[in-house]
Amino acid sequence: MARQRQGRLLGALLLLLFLLLGYPAVLVVEELQHHLGRPVLPVWVFGTWGLIILAAALILEQPRERR
Template structure:
């Protein structure tokens, strides 16, 4: 059972980190920076963080199966 507890702790840590990265004043820092190749920097930040969260969650879950 310790593995299940460790998995739960890692996923909870990822969730809290995601909340911090997506719903904090940090997001507002990217609001007025302009565009990069016609795409707003804020959109790039949000989609980048979202993708990173998915990759880290998949890595945590796949690592727990070993």
């Protein structure tokens, strides 16, 4: 059960990564960067990337059920 839940959570994380760092999210942030004149996109990309890794670590390092 715990493995299935872990699989579902990782799947959701994968989807999230695809949404946040894919089209059109990146385009929106890029436009925001042009509007603000500040380096928003690198912060967005690396920040999101880091948070996804953190979430993956939390999911994968949970104490597991005994086999």
